[in-house]
Amino acid sequence: MKKNLLLFIIISSTIKMAAAQDTVKQERFSFHFQQTIITQYKPAFSADYSGLNSLSPRSETQSSITSTFFGAARLWKGAEFYFNPEISGGAGLSKTLGVAGFPNGETFRVGSAEPKIYIARLYFKQNFEWGTEKDTIAPDANVLGGLKSKRYFSVAAGKFGMADFFDGNNFSHDPRGQFMNWALMDNGAWDYPANTRGYTIGVYTELGQPTWTLRFALTMVVTKANSSIWDSKIAKANTQTLEYEKRYDIDGQKGTLRLLGFRNNGKFGNYNLAVAQNPTAPNVDTTQAYGRHKYGFGINADQYLSKDFGVFAKASWNDGHTETWFFTEIDRSITFGGVLKGTKWKRDDDELGLAFIGNGLSGPHRNYLAAGGYGFLIGDGKLNYAPEMIAEVYYKIDAFQKKFFITPDYQFILNPAYNKDRGPVNVFSIRAHVEF
Template sequence: MRTISHWRLLSGLLLLLAGRAQAQITPPAGPATVPAAKPAAAPPAAPDQQPAADSARAARWSLHFQQTVITQWHANFTAPYSADYSLQPREKAKTSLTSTLFIGRRLWRGGQVVFNPELAGGSGLSAARGVAGFPNGETFRIGSADPKLYLARLYLRQVWALGKDEAPAADAPNQLGGPAPTRFLALNVGKFSLADYFDQNSYSHDPRSQFLNWSLMSNGAWDYPANTRGYTVGAVVEYVTPAFALRAATSLVPTEANGPILDKHYGTAHSETLELTRAYHLAGRAGTVRALGFRTVAGMGDYRAAAQRPDRDLTLTRVDGRTKTGFGLSAEQELTDEVGLFGRLSWNDGRRETWAFTEIDRSASLGLSSAGTRWRRPDDRLGLAVVANGLSQPHRAFLASGGHGFIIGDGQLRYAPELIGEAYYSFNLPRQHATISPDYQFVLHPAYNQDRGPVHVLALRLHVAF
């Protein structure tokens, strides 16, 4: 790729800055590094309980770094027809890269500011088009593969303790080490990703260390508000106790479907999210259930109206103030000390244009995650999951008429649910603060089309974190 020298220069600069800062600003609360992969398969005993740290002293700074490189390829597959928004039946491997600095600074009691500059480049298969449950969660739907440095997060977090009980919190990305209340109220205001707070499934959430597929990152039918790169501006309120947590958010949405610019006309364009998290124990094993609801207001197009137009142009049916509503259920259950089970079920009304995430109106997933303790690799991870994605009747009729959204549209459609299976194995390399993960995905009926596929997708992921 002609931009590879730029990649090396910019990512090397971030690595250098991170290394110097880590040497100069060492948080007093515990070690300055964290494992590259998420810890053991078991979820916490209570929602959002802070992980234990080696020290209870309050840290003034937190500094971490991550870099993820993913190369992905699919075998040739049968496709009697294709269009501009189809997964191409033959193409070369594609590579994506992200590098992030996580900087946190304590301002006063309970207050901190978070700043995350991020570098991203590369591209997904077929320009990240042609599969609703797209197989690489680290790539974006952007026109240029050139790496770009941008602001991912900049927000203020204020925590008010609601009792005297405290537990030590580990120094982690965007989390300061030191004593933290077990019952608290928190307010987060600024730029962030809503996925930082909602649907935090322990086994299936982070494409940098877990499953790669978009519909395994969160509830597939949650059209969560974000710009093209996955970030928004807004406010999140959290009420957290050892037994349950309640979160509510209001945030901006993009000016157009999957657009890079957020709409500042809050009166006619905004999104609200509400989630209740409940911890429990089943046969002495920890589990967590999450119930999420959302409502988005934006200038969306209407699928029925677009299907009746001669040009099938969805953008010409957009009207300000239209709404999209939906819900998601997520559960995780520890089965043994090494193995955990998870599942999700989500739905949205599917009448109006998908605005931010991906073209999924119904989704169900089930999977397992295991540590490698039985084969003497306790820090390795093995993951297996299956997903079924679906569309509303107006959405599928629109695609069948020849229309397209911002991620799928083959020019015609013989509808069937999009079925995906994924398996990954993460080799932990502790001395390098890294993991290497081969990944395989099987996609049946890509973009809900019985006439195309199936598709076999292979990937190799390198993730460095400290």
């Protein structure tokens, strides 16, 4: 009798689960929009000297704006198509020069002061699923709502952002709604493949299981550092990125650990060779040759300590022999911090975030800058080296029904561009973000 009752309960539960799954709507088309405006001000600061790529020691105010339309569609079973036109304009402080951990993450998408429209993402994705365990996916930007198996393999090809798929973090990943600093968007020493606006062309694959995910991408390389022209010699100019993500619970609170490795290949310059060729005014671009590479790794973790409070930490490293090509001039980086929801003061959708950053350079990179060399982002003409140290705090205010947010932000930058002879720098920001 007891066995029959147990069997009846199991069958009833299975039927109820199946019925619930049948009622979940598979979103056929998805349309979303975002706009982010960031205005930053820095007071004047002390500097013993300045170079071509220095942050200006004068007081300064600059603004950036990005607007994105997110379109997605299901084509057939497992097939998805994504199209994102985007417009951006404005500028970063000092033309986005002079700080490796730059304070405005949106300026990575700004190529000129005048607003320009371009295709941010255009890619096709095919999913292959198996197993009976399902996740319910909530509709979002570039996310088609519905049911998805916890066991799947997917492949995507086209134009996308590496940060769309890799190096995610629940508390420190999106400058449109979280911390604004570049070194808090992603692991700082990951010179991740992108054009000047932050997007790349390639193939991405993902193997998903209930508690872990394995990702790999093969992408193209631009012809010049921080440029937008793609190198057609794909056999010589390419990148490989691999990431393992493990999800777990500690005392009922969710946590995630991500391990990332990368190798970039292309026509890169070599710091040591540049200094050897011209010890008083080295130029790394004159040493460019195919066959060069940059490799490195990153560790990235986040952990909820309660439903309203979570912490994160990241650490990354690259070999630092060849010039920075895509992201920013960081060869070693450690970041950590936390985010607290405003539940205790009856502001459930407000957030208070605090984070700390420590950035460093490899020996060859440091010697190159000290000899008077310039990268595409930093270079003061000489260098009194010290790690670049940054603290950031923000308070995100839900101004209207989780659609419109206003965020005051403050960043303290010690040793900008790794130079003890300049700074410290104070940056005050205000961000307005709308999404629907």
